[in-house]
Amino acid sequence: MFKFELLKKSRNTGGRIGRIETAHGKIDTPVFMPVGTQATVKAMMSEEMENLGAQIILSNTYHLYLRPGHEIIKELGGLHRFMNWKRPLLTDSGGYQIFSLADLRTKFTDEGVTFQSHLDGGKKHFLSPEIAIEIQEALGSDIMMVLDECTPYPADAKKARDSMELSLRWAKRSLDARKSENALFGIVQGGMHKNLREEYIDRLLEIPNSKFRTSGSDFDGFSIGGLSVGEPIPIMYEMAEICTERLPKEKPRYLMGVGTPEDLLECIDRGIDMFDCVMPTRHARNGYLFTANGDINIYNAKFAKDSKPIDESCECHTCKNYSRAYLRHLMQAKEILASRLSTLHNLHFYLDLIRHAALALGEDRYPEFKNNFLRERKENVC
Amino acid sequence: MFKFELLKKSRNTGGRIGRIETAHGKIDTPVFMPVGTQATVKAMMSEEMENLGAQIILSNTYHLYLRPGHEIIKELGGLHRFMNWKRPLLTDSGGYQIFSLADLRTKFTDEGVTFQSHLDGGKKHFLSPEIAIEIQEALGSDIMMVLDECTPYPADAKKARDSMELSLRWAKRSLDARKSENALFGIVQGGMHKNLREEYIDRLLEIPNSKFRTSGSDFDGFSIGGLSVGEPIPIMYEMAEICTERLPKEKPRYLMGVGTPEDLLECIDRGIDMFDCVMPTRHARNGYLFTANGDINIYNAKFAKDSKPIDESCECHTCKNYSRAYLRHLMQAKEILASRLSTLHNLHFYLDLIRHAALALGEDRYPEFKNNFLRERKENVC
Numbered sequence: 105m106f107k108f109e110l111l112k113k114s115r116n117t118g119g120r121i122g123r124i125e126t127a128h129g130k131i132d133t134p135v136f137m138p139v140g141t142q143a144t145v146k147a148m149m150s151e152e153m154e155n156l157g158a159q160i161i162l163s164n165t166y167h168l169y170l171r172p173g174h175e176i177i178k179e180l181g182g183l184h185r186f187m188n189w190k191r192p193l194l195t196d197s198g199g200y201q202i203f204s205l206a207d208l209r210t211k212f213t214d215e216g217v218t219f220q221s222h223l224d225g226g227k228k229h230f231l232s233p234e235i236a237i238e239i240q241e242a243l244g245s246d247i248m249m250v251l252d253e254c255t256p257y258p259a260d261a262k263k264a265r266d267s268m269e270l271s272l273r274w275a276k277r278s279l280d281a282r283k284s285e286n287a288l289f290g291i292v293q294g295g296m297h298k299n300l301r302e303e304y305i306d307r308l309l310e311i312p313n314s315k316f317r318t319s320g321s322d323f324d325g326f327s328i329g330g331l332s333v334g335e336p337i338p339i340m341y342e343m344a345e346i347c348t349e350r351l352p353k354e355k356p357r358y359l360m361g362v363g364t365p366e367d368l369l370e371c372i373d374r375g376i377d378m379f380d381c382v383m384p385t386r387h388a389r390n391g392y393l394f395t396a397n398g399d400i401n402i403y404n405a406k407f408a409k410d411s412k413p414i415d416e417s418c419e420c421h422t423c424k425n426y427s428r429a430y431l432r433h434l435m436q437a438k439e440i441l442a443s444r445l446s447t448l449h450n451l452h453f454y455l456d457l458i459r460h461a462a463l464a465l466g467e468d469r470y471p472e473f474k475n476n477f478l479r480e481r482k483e484n485v486c
Numbered sequence: 487m488f489k490f491e492l493l494k495k496s497r498n499t500g501g502r503i504g505r506i507e508t509a510h511g512k513i514d515t516p517v518f519m520p521v522g523t524q525a526t527v528k529a530m531m532s533e534e535m536e537n538l539g540a541q542i543i544l545s546n547t548y549h550l551y552l553r554p555g556h557e558i559i560k561e562l563g564g565l566h567r568f569m570n571w572k573r574p575l576l577t578d579s580g581g582y583q584i585f586s587l588a589d590l591r592t593k594f595t596d597e598g599v600t601f602q603s604h605l606d607g608g609k610k611h612f613l614s615p616e617i618a619i620e621i622q623e624a625l626g627s628d629i630m631m632v633l634d635e636c637t638p639y640p641a642d643a644k645k646a647r648d649s650m651e652l653s654l655r656w657a658k659r660s661l662d663a664r665k666s667e668n669a670l671f672g673i674v675q676g677g678m679h680k681n682l683r684e685e686y687i688d689r690l691l692e693i694p695n696s697k698f699r700t701s702g703s704d705f706d707g708f709s710i711g712g713l714s715v716g717e718p719i720p721i722m723y724e725m726a727e728i729c730t731e732r733l734p735k736e737k738p739r740y741l742m743g744v745g746t747p748e749d750l751l752e753c754i755d756r757g758i759d760m761f762d763c764v765m766p767t768r769h770a771r772n773g774y775l776f777t778a779n780g781d782i783n784i785y786n787a788k789f790a791k792d793s794k795p796i797d798e799s800c801e802c803h804t805c806k807n808y809s810r811a812y813l814r815h816l817m818q819a820k821e822i823l824a825s826r827l828s829t830l831h832n833l834h835f836y837l838d839l840i841r842h843a844a845l846a847l848g849e850d851r852y853p854e855f856k857n858n859f860l861r862e863r864k865e866n867v868c
Binding site: 113142143144148171181186187408411425427433434436 | 793
């Protein structure tokens with residue numbers, strides 16, 4: 105079950121407000137999706153993610169396929185029950201992980217990809233568009249992704265086109281393989297080539313409907329992939345905008361793996377509805393903390409006796425109860441609580457940022473909101 | 487501020503019910519004190535420790551002296567504020583850590599001990615009875631320990647006596663050094679020698695009163711140290727009993743660093759009021775989980791598809807929300823949440839065990855309670 109409703113097109117911005125409905129509840133867009141790679145958002149309990157206001161979590165097909173195995177998760181009632189998460193889940197297709205761990209990949213054909221696992225000592229595995237769907241359906245994902253090839257950066261027009269042709273064939277096969285009514289998103293690749301991005305979208309939309317749809321594209325939404333792979337940031341924004349301009353207005357657009365707080369606001373401005381990124385959680389574990397007044401490296405010696413919270417205006421549990429000095433101590437002592445308190449703060453920052461962005465969109469004051477936010481962070485670098 | 491009231495001597499057991507009052511609140515005894523070595527019970531927030539019903543936490547002087555430094559903690563308002571823990575705190579003297587990390591110790595005299603830190607690359611530090619008190623007072627500990635030498639095991643009568651004489655001189659100096667009204671416990675050593683343990687207690691009680699007391703011993707309570715250092719378990723029980731029989735009834739007795747659930751029940755039976763041990767927390771992080779029906783190693787392959795909780799009769803948050811299969815997966819994937827869920831369960835088990843023990847003492851059915859518990863665990867080893 106999947107429905108997307110575009111509620112509002114905000115003034116003086118490409119930004120939009122929407123609502124997704126799934127079997128596990130509604131999602132207000134724009135939305136940031138915290139990453140729970142191995143069936144857990146690192147350091148967090150599912151109940152805490154709910155309390156933070158996370159509406160949906162992303163989990164990684166590649167990791168769960170390898171460990172504990174999708175069959176086991178299916179047998180235990182699906183990923184929601186496994187990790188005690190009652191709200192929607194989105195899964196990637198596993199393709200990105202195989203490509204990004206490329207030295208472990210052994211063979212790559214039109215049929216699919218044969219790779220060696222980073223876990224089980226070189227055992228060979230095979231992933232095809234059909235298998236990627238089978239795994240995601242076994243997990244019980246609310247929003248699935250087609251298997252695609254993440255076009256590397258840089259890639260010339262020839263290379264990007266070859267990659268595109270393969271991913272388009274896989275997109276068709278992914279659609280055909282779907283057995284459930286879980287949502288399936290197409291993924292737009294095309295490298296940094298405007299014409300390829302546009303052609304890609306046109307051809308994705310032309311893929312014949314499968315049994316589950318009667319009109320329009322068979323894809324429930326569209327992901328924009330192959331960005332944030334090393335290209336200059338202005339190019340990323342440009343490519344995102346090229347895609348959102350051409351994608352159908354009535355479907356959600358998901359920018360994969362992006363990004364910084366600045367990226368989020370810029371890309372909401374360009375019509376993106378959904379984001380995921382490991383940045384808030386991974387940075388947290390390394391002591392890098394986000395604030396509206398510029399970011400903080402908590403290891404910095406100047407925080408050793410600092411009794412203030414990370415951010416005095418922040419309403420998160422960490423900021424209301426713990427000092428920078430304590431957090432710095434925990435981080436230096438490599439205490440688990442350091443990761444917990446930092447992750448909690450950074451996730452709160454990201455989720456709260458998007459809530460405020462949505463509010464600004466609703467009240468037609470997004471450009472002002474965005475510019476204020478960007479300026480505050482630039483001017484007050486700690 | 488410190489007061490101990492012996493509320494009840496239970497029937498058919500040496501077990502007792504008491505109540506301690508401190509500036510940070512009351513403690514019902516018998517009590518188990520979770521260990522928060524570096525100003526955090528590993529993997530847990532202070533708020534969660536409160537919710538688990540922990541009445542008091544132990545923290546380690548040695549670790550906090552080295553990092554972040556007691557002066558910094560004092561400047562930040564003391565250890566309670568630093569770690570956001572509102573209930574009582576007990577600190578050890580730091581001696582045990584120096585002795586147990588013996589290759590790092592450089593020099594040892596009647597005056598004190600010069601040692602190299604395991605943290606700052608060989609920098610020399612000096613700890614004396616006076617400094618140990620100064621540090622604990624800077625931390626704002628509710629219950630402080632005298633500096634002593636932990637007599638190694640085995641130690642012949644000569645060696646144990648030499649160690650005893652030193653520790654007794656240090657006990658006197660610790661008392662003299664105290665500037666606050668925080669409680670100070672004497673520590674009974676004496677190795678595995680009955681006569682030395684008894685002589686030790688007699689001489690501790692004879693130490694002249696300092697300015698803070700007008701009658702009786704100047705120590706607010708007595709710790710039993712130098713046990714659980716490698717001796718056979720029956721010897722440990724015997725030594726604990728020798729001590730409790732001779733110690734004044736009107737003061738609390740604290741058995742340091744003990745132990746298994748079985749040890750706790752056996753030593754409550756012998757008149758111990760207070761315990762601390764890293765076992766529930768450390769074992770949790772290694773996947774070893776306590777249950778009333780025998781303990782579990784969650785790594786065991788038989789739990790891979792087990793949808794049951796760790797213990798079906800357990801009321802902890804972990805058991806009410808997560809399966810053995812999920813916990814095993816998290817543990818194998820080295821996820822932080824594995825440590826969190828396991829620690830939460832094991833601490834709940836320990837704290838709940840003591841609550842039930844206290845109930846049984848109150849209702850004069852302790853021997854039956856203890857025997858049932860021991861039998862259940864023995865018969866149902868998983």
